[in-house]
Amino acid sequence: MTTDPLRPTPGQLAWQQDRMGVFFHFGINTFHGKEWSDGTLPASSFDPAELDARQWVRAAQLAGAKYVVLTAKHHDGFCLWPTATTDYSVASSPWQDGRGDVVAEVAQACREAGLKFGLYLSPWDRNAACYEDAAAYDAFYLAQLSELCTRYGTLHELWFDGAGSEGRVYDWARIGAVIAELQPQAMVFNMGPATIRWVGNEDGLAEDPVEYVVSSTAVSNYVSDSETLDEEAYLPPECDVSLRPGWFWQPAEEPKSLEHLLAIHYRSIGMGANLLLNLPPDSRGLIPDADLARLAEFRAELDRRFGKPxxxxxxxxxxxxxxxxxxxxxxxxxxxxxxxxxxxxxxxxxxxxxxxxxxxxxxxxxxxxxxxxxxxxxxxxxxxxxxxxxxxxxxxxxxDTGGAQVPVIEYTAPTHRPED
Structure with missing residues (x-):
């Protein structure tokens, strides 16, 4: 801590007061049992026959979330909105005869429910033919970001994942300029003009101390040109973790136990960080019943412990x-x-x-x-x-929780699951 500490912006303080958000990892991987894919899976395989964004948002509310972050584009490059930049999107899928827009549906469901809405746009793109041409891809990526920043209303958070970008330098100055012009209130996760940062693992666990003023966003497995900051910055951390072992829905996986979720709560929100809990919709386009049941159990126990302050x-x-x-x-x-x-x-x-x-x-x-x-x-x-x-x-x-126990979960080294 400095003797004259840096002050947060009103937006950062408001984001910290939210305490909890929900991640929705959904995309082409959902239909192939994969965590990462290489951009060659056919767009024709994306067909969630029962997609119900309102059901997703109800699940987020059940968890206690105040905001949502949707994977508009993961590393495979498949876009959940009908973009003009590539054919690799929902417009080339049979879902809603190619006229659907998952981003629009989730944004609308969030507005109706009073939840704040954010988007994940992977800088790494394994489908884009122009990716190896840095200048061409920067223009491509800026066009995608501009579409997302102009079509879906106010964005609460923009999530930039550094996975796969080791050694790559993106044009963060231009990316930051687009955000500053089109969505200046959005919290920016960990890269470029960051206003919030990664906690350093994918287990949802913070350590004591949780410091908000840092001089670097460098953490294991995340390598980007934004690691070493020009000067110290106020960057509160967000703890990301999935309800299931994987980020995308896998039919053989089960949600984490109640005890595990409680341990995450104590070690994220309870330590002064924000929690971003991933709820992966299945291939029907719905949050599975088992996941809803676990969320209800989790919410009931949190209310029992902390509902009467x-x-x-x-x-x-x-x-x-x-x-x-x-x-x-x-x-x-x-x-x-x-x-x-x-x-x-x-x-x-x-x-x-x-x-x-x-x-x-x-x-x-x-x-x-x-x-x-x-x-x-x-x-x-x-x-x-x-x-x-x-x-x-x-x-x-x-x-007075009646002597409720505090579950203990240790985190492992931060990893990204490889392609299955």
Missing amino acids: MEARLTDLGDGEWELDFGREVLLDHVELGEDLTEGQRVARHSILGKDGEVLAAGLTVGSQRLHAVVPHRARRLRVQLNVDAARLAFARAY
């Missing part, structure tokens, strides 16, 4: 110490803190003290939200000690 009145006691007053004696086993980030992230270390001064919990950063499980404790007041007097708390809450 006990809000504390905050008093700044000076010297980095704050009093939390619940107005009455309460029984609690979880405490959630939020830092006032309007002046930047300042808390690098904190502790929560019980009524007799004992340490109930301690950690490094607080950020937009920090969740601690504690030994069940009965008190009216708690104290929080922060490492600097200039830091301010925005809120504090306590929960």
Whole structure:
């Protein structure tokens, strides 16, 4: 942390307050049991007979998401909208006799439901004949980005995946100019004119500290010209993870267990990061029943644990110490803190003290939200000690979850699944 921390933009703060979004990985791979494909799978195989974008969005709402990110184009180059740039798109498929537009349907469903809408546009394109000609492909890619930025309303997030782009330099200055002109409010994920960054693994897990000011977006397996920043920047992280083992639907796979999802919640949102949970529609164009059932189970347990917060009145006691007053004696086993980030992230270390001064919990950063499980404790007041007097708390809450356990899941080295 710097002594005079960088301040977030209002858009970054609003994005952090969303806490959770949903990814939809859907495309030509869905119909071939693949995670990555090489751009040669026939467009004629894309035919989701029962596609229902409203059902997808209902699933996102069930999960508790505030925004959606759709894979408009994955690495294979197949486009989910009728683009003028290539024949490799829904316009060449039998779905809706070639007149369909998946991006438009999901955008409309999000608008109807009040969810924010974002898009993933892979820079790597294994179908485009012009890909090896950097100048020609830059123009091709800018045309695709411009179509997406002008046809589907306000975009909340633009997601750029660096996989497959090792050693490739894209024209990020021109890409950034298009975004600045057409979708200036959009959060930009990890590449080019980034305003948010990758957490560093695909397991949805953050580590303590979760720092919002960084000097690099460089992480294993993501190599791009945007890795080393010219100067430090405020870039809060997003934790991406799939409900299933793969990103695209595979008929033999099952959703993660409830315990696994809870562990992800504690280690992403509970650490001060955002969570982007992938829900892959199947070849019918629907979120599978088993996935919906697991999401309902997940939502019910989160509501049971955290649906009845006990809000504390905050008093700044000076010297980095704050009093939390619940107005009455309460029984609690979880405490959630939020830092006032309007002046930047300042808390690098904190502790929560019980009524007799004992340490109930301690950690490094607080950020937009920090969740601690504690030994069940009965008190009216708690104290929080922060490492600097200039830091301010925005809120504090306590929960009585009945002694709910905190599942522990370790993450593995970040990988992209190879072609099957």
